[in-house]
Amino acid sequence: MIFRSVVFLCLFSAFSGELLAENKSPSWMFEFHAGLFEPELSDWEQHYGSSKFPELGFSFAYRFLSVIDAGVSLGYGKDEGTGQLLNNSGTVGEVEYQIIPIEVFALLRGRLHENQWLVPYIGGGYTRFIYRQEIVDQSKVQGSVNGTHVRMGLQLLLDALDQSAAHGMYRRWGVLNSYLYFDYKQTTAEIDGIALGGKSYKVGMMFEF
Amino acid sequence: MVIFYSVTISLFVFLMLMSSSVVAEDIPVDKDNLKDIESLINDADAGEDVLVFEPGTYKVNIELNKNIDLRARDTTNTVLESLNGIDPVISINGANNVAIQNFTFSNNKSAIKIFESNFGVSIDIKNNVFQKNDIAIEVGDVSKINIENNTFFSNAQGIDGSLSEADIRVYQNIFHSNENTFLNATNFDISFNCFHFNESVGNIAEVNSNLSDTIIFADDEEDDFHLTEESGCRDKGEASNDYDDTLSDLGAYGGANSDLVPNVVVINPIPETDIVDGSIAVSWNENQDYRVEGYNVYYSTSELKGLHDYSERENLSFDDAEDNTEYTVIGLDFNPVTPNAPAQLIVEPRDEKLIVKWNQSTDATSYTLYYQEQGGGENSKVLDGEDTSYTITGLSNDITYDVWVIAHYQKQYHFQVAAYLASSTESDFRESSFVLDDTMVNVGEIGNSAKSDIVAGRPEKIVAYPDLPDEGCFIATAAFGYYSAHEVQILRDFRDQYLLTSKFGTSFVRWYYEHGSKAASVINKYEYLKPFVRVALYPLIISVELINISFLLFLLILLALIAGAVLALRSIANRNKVTLQ
Numbered sequence: 163m164i165f166r167s168v169v170f171l172c173l174f175s176a177f178s179g180e181l182l183a184e185n186k187s188p189s190w191m192f193e194f195h196a197g198l199f200e201p202e203l204s205d206w207e208q209h210y211g212s213s214k215f216p217e218l219g220f221s222f223a224y225r226f227l228s229v230i231d232a233g234v235s236l237g238y239g240k241d242e243g244t245g246q247l248l249n250n251s252g253t254v255g256e257v258e259y260q261i262i263p264i265e266v267f268a269l270l271r272g273r274l275h276e277n278q279w280l281v282p283y284i285g286g287g288y289t290r291f292i293y294r295q296e297i298v299d300q301s302k303v304q305g306s307v308n309g310t311h312v313r314m315g316l317q318l319l320l321d322a323l324d325q326s327a328a329h330g331m332y333r334r335w336g337v338l339n340s341y342l343y344f345d346y347k348q349t350t351a352e353i354d355g356i357a358l359g360g361k362s363y364k365v366g367m368m369f370e371f
Numbered sequence: 372m373v374i375f376y377s378v379t380i381s382l383f384v385f386l387m388l389m390s391s392s393v394v395a396e397d398i399p400v401d402k403d404n405l406k407d408i409e410s411l412i413n414d415a416d417a418g419e420d421v422l423v424f425e426p427g428t429y430k431v432n433i434e435l436n437k438n439i440d441l442r443a444r445d446t447t448n449t450v451l452e453s454l455n456g457i458d459p460v461i462s463i464n465g466a467n468n469v470a471i472q473n474f475t476f477s478n479n480k481s482a483i484k485i486f487e488s489n490f491g492v493s494i495d496i497k498n499n500v501f502q503k504n505d506i507a508i509e510v511g512d513v514s515k516i517n518i519e520n521n522t523f524f525s526n527a528q529g530i531d532g533s534l535s536e537a538d539i540r541v542y543q544n545i546f547h548s549n550e551n552t553f554l555n556a557t558n559f560d561i562s563f564n565c566f567h568f569n570e571s572v573g574n575i576a577e578v579n580s581n582l583s584d585t586i587i588f589a590d591d592e593e594d595d596f597h598l599t600e601e602s603g604c605r606d607k608g609e610a611s612n613d614y615d616d617t618l619s620d621l622g623a624y625g626g627a628n629s630d631l632v633p634n635v636v637v638i639n640p641i642p643e644t645d646i647v648d649g650s651i652a653v654s655w656n657e658n659q660d661y662r663v664e665g666y667n668v669y670y671s672t673s674e675l676k677g678l679h680d681y682s683e684r685e686n687l688s689f690d691d692a693e694d695n696t697e698y699t700v701i702g703l704d705f706n707p708v709t710p711n712a713p714a715q716l717i718v719e720p721r722d723e724k725l726i727v728k729w730n731q732s733t734d735a736t737s738y739t740l741y742y743q744e745q746g747g748g749e750n751s752k753v754l755d756g757e758d759t760s761y762t763i764t765g766l767s768n769d770i771t772y773d774v775w776v777i778a779h780y781q782k783q784y785h786f787q788v789a790a791y792l793a794s795s796t797e798s799d800f801r802e803s804s805f806v807l808d809d810t811m812v813n814v815g816e817i818g819n820s821a822k823s824d825i826v827a828g829r830p831e832k833i834v835a836y837p838d839l840p841d842e843g844c845f846i847a848t849a850a851f852g853y854y855s856a857h858e859v860q861i862l863r864d865f866r867d868q869y870l871l872t873s874k875f876g877t878s879f880v881r882w883y884y885e886h887g888s889k890a891a892s893v894i895n896k897y898e899y900l901k902p903f904v905r906v907a908l909y910p911l912i913i914s915v916e917l918i919n920i921s922f923l924l925f926l927l928i929l930l931a932l933i934a935g936a937v938l939a940l941r942s943i944a945n946r947n948k949v950t951l952q
Binding site: 203205206208209210243245246247248249250254255257259293295297299300301302303304305353354356358 | 719720721722724762831832833834835836837838839840841
């Protein structure tokens with residue numbers, strides 16, 4: 163039902179958006195986002211208190227074709243929890259876990275024209291997954307591993323809601339379109355048999371120049 | 372009918388008065404919440420509330436733009452200094468009816484500046500000490516200023532009226548050792564003031580009941596400007612409104628608004644010989660303020676700090692030492708108290724460490740933590756009573772340790788001495804403030820608790836979740852940012868294929884693993900080094916890659932480079948020869 167509603171809204175916005183037609187088409191995109199990262203590891207909540215931790219980031223992309231964007235993204239996430247004794251059970255100590263996923267991605271955007279209200283997208287790419295882990299007062303480890311990711315989401319064109327603000331953004335910053343977007347991402351990365359990937363649920367703003 | 376109207380109107384007027392009246396409030400200002408002073412002024416009801424400063428040194432630049440009175444309870448020990456060292460401590464701009472009294476303004480470029488105002492202004496500056504300021508008071512073009520019962524000592528300029536055509540009343544003040552006592556005093560009404568050792572006063576001191584007299588302060592080097600028994604300028608005011616119903620003293624500590632708080636009394640160090648079974652002898656220097664009638668010696672087994680008001684002191688133990696400057700407090704209990712054994716001892720293992728925690732024992736002033744290898748020798752660590760946890764380091768992960776804690780109680784007595792004026796009562800409290808740090812002595816034997824429970828702990832490494840591999844950070848990894856960088860992999864392959872297959876190479880690798888990590892940590896610490904290290908490593912990486920592809924190709928390229936370099940050098944040398952010829 164939700165899927166059908168989204169498809170209907172996208173199609174509706176694709177045709178009704180003609181009313182807002184602009185002359186220029188953007189080439190560059192900048193976006194920033196924040197959300198939650200849910201690691202694949204099953205015992206995460208037991209050691210870190212929650213199955214998810216905050217993640218934020220930003221990305222740049224270039225539009226190669228009218229429906230294909232390609233770009234790079236940098237993220238950062240951090241969680242704090244406890245470790246466990248080497249030879250005994252029980253969680254003790256303080257552990258700080260940080261991730262920096264660097265991604266190269268391509269997105270296919272369901273955009274029929276520049277002023278479409280709702281734009282669904284799907285894409286994926288390469289992930290360099292950098293991790294850093296500190297056991298407070300004991301040791302630090304760090305490293306990185308190759309991985310992949312797929313992502314999908316929905317972008318809402320804000321210019322359609324407030325055109326005067328949209329014109330202001332263009333005059334002042336050269337922003338042609340502003341989108342609020344909701345993103346779901348699945349990252350796959352593994353090192354020594356340990357799955358470092360997980361799911362991301364993010365909200366972000368994207369600006370097209 | 373008339374009665375009905377009268378009652379109705381009276382009721383209406385009463386209700387109007389009730390609804391418009393605001394209960395005046397003393398708003399305390401403490402130096403610990405000084406950051407809120409602007410909001411305190413903003414929140415205060417203009418014309419009603421008074422900001423009352425507790426003793427302390429305040430660094431402030433107050434802009435007073437509404438009718439709020441500022442007052443301190445202890446002139447000598449409430450010192451105002453400019454926060455930025457340039458702007459006036461108090462700028463009055465837009466307020467037209469304020470009083471500033473009972474402060475000490477010390478070492479400022481400008482203490483109080485009253486800006487021009489178009490309103491009918493009435494500003495009172497009373498019972499303050501201005502000492503060692505560049506300008507004590509600058510007066511703008513306002514209509515009425517009353518500068519009454521202040522002490523001006525060693526200021527570059529006392530009162531500057533050069534911006535003003537207002538009527539400035541200068542009344543019952545003391546001026547001592549100022550360079551320019553008055554500037555542009557055309558409209559000043561100067562009467563009943565006392566002058567001593569000032570420059571450029573002219574004949575002012577001989578008219579309008581002003582006088583020149585010898586002024587002896589209690590201790591001007593320690594900023595105590597109370598008048599002594601031998602001082603002049605006492606009982607020389609116009610009216611009998613001093614605290615003892617005599618004619619007012621001149622200066623900051625005379626008149627109806629004097630604070631009646633003598634300066635603080637500092638207790639001399641108490642030698643151990645003065646602590647004798649159940650009695651402790653306390654001494655102090657005499658307070659030279661002529662009004663001081665005697666001293667109260669306060670004592671307690673807990674700290675004596677703050678506690679300035681009667682309500683705060685009424686339940687404290689004290690003895691009246693009368694006008695003596697030494698007093699022996701007797702009947703004190705020196706018997707040791709045995710504290711409870713520390714409870715809830717917890718030992719948490721860490722890598723080569725044990726973290727020990729326990730609950731605070733009632734009355735404990737210190738703890739001793741003991742630990743020993745099971746069946747081995749005993750170690751101990753003495754800790755302050757505030758600490759209820761300790762990390763034992765330098766342990767072995769292969770050994771189990773027993774840990775226990777003992778609490779100690781050392782009985783202490785704290786003392787403060789307060790000078791008092793005559794007829795100090797609950798409603799008219801006339802005692803000096805307490806000094807910031809009380810005088811404390813340890814008495815009697817130390818009381819020791821029983822042992823806490825003995826808890827065994829074995830240091831143990833913690834493993835993080837997930838247990839991730841450390842990819843190390845040697846020089847190339849540090850320079851190129853991550854372990855699996857292509858350039859790092861080239862060097863790793865070279866290590867495995869060439870170096871580790873020879874004795875010399877193996878020795879080099881061993882040496883490098885011993886020392887390389889130190890260099891890598893420096894590179895990681897100083898990010899700007901990375902590009903330089905990368906540039907330095909590239910010739911080596913290219914060479915190694917060539918060797919990996921073909922050793923012969925590497926040799927040929929190396930020979931070609933050497934030949935090229937030689938040719939280039941010869942060409943440069945020939946060009947120089949031609950130039951010289």
